[in-house]
Amino acid sequence: xxxxxxxxxxxxxxxxxxxxxxxxxxxxxxxxxxxxxxxxxxxxxxxxxxxxxxxxxxxxxxxxxxxxxxxxxxxxxxxxxxxxxxxxxxxxxxxxxxxxxxxxxxxxxxxxxxxxxxxxxxxxxxxxxxxxxxxxxxxxxxxxxxxxxxxxxxxxxxxxxxxxxxxxxxxxxxxxxxxxxxxxxxxxxxxxxxxxxxxxxxxxxxxxxx
Amino acid sequence: xxxxxxxxxxxxxxxxxxxxxxxxxxxxxxxxxxxxxxxxxxxxxxxxxxxxxxxxxxxxxxxxxxxxxxxxxxxxxxxxxxxxxxxxxxxxxxxxxxxxxxxxxxxxxxxxxxxxxxxxxxxxxxxxxxxxxxxxxxxxxxxxxxxxxxxxxxxxxxxxxxxxxxxxxxxxxxxxxxxxxxxxxxxxxxxxxxxxxxxxxxxxxxxxxx
Numbered sequence: 517x518x519x520x521x522x523x524x525x526x527x528x529x530x531x532x533x534x535x536x537x538x539x540x541x542x543x544x545x546x547x548x549x550x551x552x553x554x555x556x557x558x559x560x561x562x563x564x565x566x567x568x569x570x571x572x573x574x575x576x577x578x579x580x581x582x583x584x585x586x587x588x589x590x591x592x593x594x595x596x597x598x599x600x601x602x603x604x605x606x607x608x609x610x611x612x613x614x615x616x617x618x619x620x621x622x623x624x625x626x627x628x629x630x631x632x633x634x635x636x637x638x639x640x641x642x643x644x645x646x647x648x649x650x651x652x653x654x655x656x657x658x659x660x661x662x663x664x665x666x667x668x669x670x671x672x673x674x675x676x677x678x679x680x681x682x683x684x685x686x687x688x689x690x691x692x693x694x695x696x697x698x699x700x701x702x703x704x705x706x707x708x709x710x711x712x713x714x715x716x717x718x719x720x721x722x723x724x725x726x
Numbered sequence: 727x728x729x730x731x732x733x734x735x736x737x738x739x740x741x742x743x744x745x746x747x748x749x750x751x752x753x754x755x756x757x758x759x760x761x762x763x764x765x766x767x768x769x770x771x772x773x774x775x776x777x778x779x780x781x782x783x784x785x786x787x788x789x790x791x792x793x794x795x796x797x798x799x800x801x802x803x804x805x806x807x808x809x810x811x812x813x814x815x816x817x818x819x820x821x822x823x824x825x826x827x828x829x830x831x832x833x834x835x836x837x838x839x840x841x842x843x844x845x846x847x848x849x850x851x852x853x854x855x856x857x858x859x860x861x862x863x864x865x866x867x868x869x870x871x872x873x874x875x876x877x878x879x880x881x882x883x884x885x886x887x888x889x890x891x892x893x894x895x896x897x898x899x900x901x902x903x904x905x906x907x908x909x910x911x912x913x914x915x916x917x918x919x920x921x922x923x924x925x926x927x928x929x930x931x932x933x934x935x936x
Contacts, residue, residue: 521922528918605819702923707829708738712731713912
């Protein structure tokens with residue numbers, strides 16, 4: 517069954533909440549989850565229905581069972597290996613982002629074209645020469661790349677990755693890639709997210725603006 | 727007029743495309759934009775109608791005008807100042823993310839509680855003691871915080887920020903904050919995004935999984 521993107525997103529957030537509860541909190545209500553996320557509790561109940569995990573009246577959802585259902589549904593325990601392309605600031609930060617591993621994303625190695633970076637190890641992940649992507653993606657059975665190269669190289673590198681057997685590109689660059697149809701690209705649009713968040717008149721603007 | 731989040735997100739992506747065109751490309755068609763993003767061109771036309779910027783038959787949209795309309799609509803030129811809370815890997819990467827500035831996000835300073843980080847400068851942004859947030863947010867008129875502290879400190883720090891006059895928290899931690907109602911939180915759910923992207927059966931899974 518395919519789950520809508522928004523639901524996947526919310527289920528992840530519910531899991532964060534469950535993960536933060538004290539050991540002695542056995543049950544949780546949809547109202548509590550909803551309140552923390554500032555959403556409607558009917559939305560929470562609707563999302564959780566997908567998991568076939570029903571709450572009990574006056575008691576709520578069993579925390580352990582609910583956590584397990586979300587994990588199974590979203591595949592946290594099915595590890596997906598990925599490469600980080602670009603061992604700069606953002607690439608290194610993602611390679612060090614400990615929580616990814618808990619949610620099934622395992623960064624196996626990094627790639628760069630800078631000889632000063634190649635051969636180094638960042639959080640246990642070796643930085644390889646970018647030319648080795650194809651070889652290592654075959655050997656290690658990896659088809660996910662997390663793209664964090666500078667904007668001006670993004671398109672060229674993406675096409676190189678497509679030729680090297682990569683099938684999924686999680687694109688952190690502010691650049692729209694132009695790759696063959698069979699490559700799935702997900703634009704992690706940080707700037708768009710920020711603008712959504714602040715696109716209202718209340719945010720204080722810098723007074724030096726023209 | 728309030729623009730739906732998804733439209734804001736797409737308009738940003740359209741702008742990335744326009745920004746990448748060669749100087750001599752005067753016009754662009756909705757079909758070209760749609761193809762690059764793998765979406766329907768009627769969607770592109772509908773989004774661009776919001777800007778009151780209409781394309782001409784057989785010619786398309788004037789690139790310069792379209793860029794300007796998107797910039798005005800989304801307020802790229804109205805700079806919003808923000809603080810980064812947590813001068814670790816991700817915080818430093820965001821402080822160094824050059825493109826933010828082009829899209830109206832100006833990171834003014836960073837904050838941490840680690841005496842080894844306080845006083846340092848990352849990409850021209852000084853790292854201050856976290857206790858100074860309140861004082862500096864008032865003096866510099868900043869009410870946006872980008873939260874990148876370790877997961878276990880996220881809740882406590884968020885509440886401290888709320889008390890220090892911060893009104894908007896862009897939350898990069900995998901933790902749901904529990905702050906007063908008047909604080910607007912945007913969860914940058916990297917894990918949820920990754921799961922959306924890979925939540926299908928085609929992604930190669932690590933064979934060592936149970």
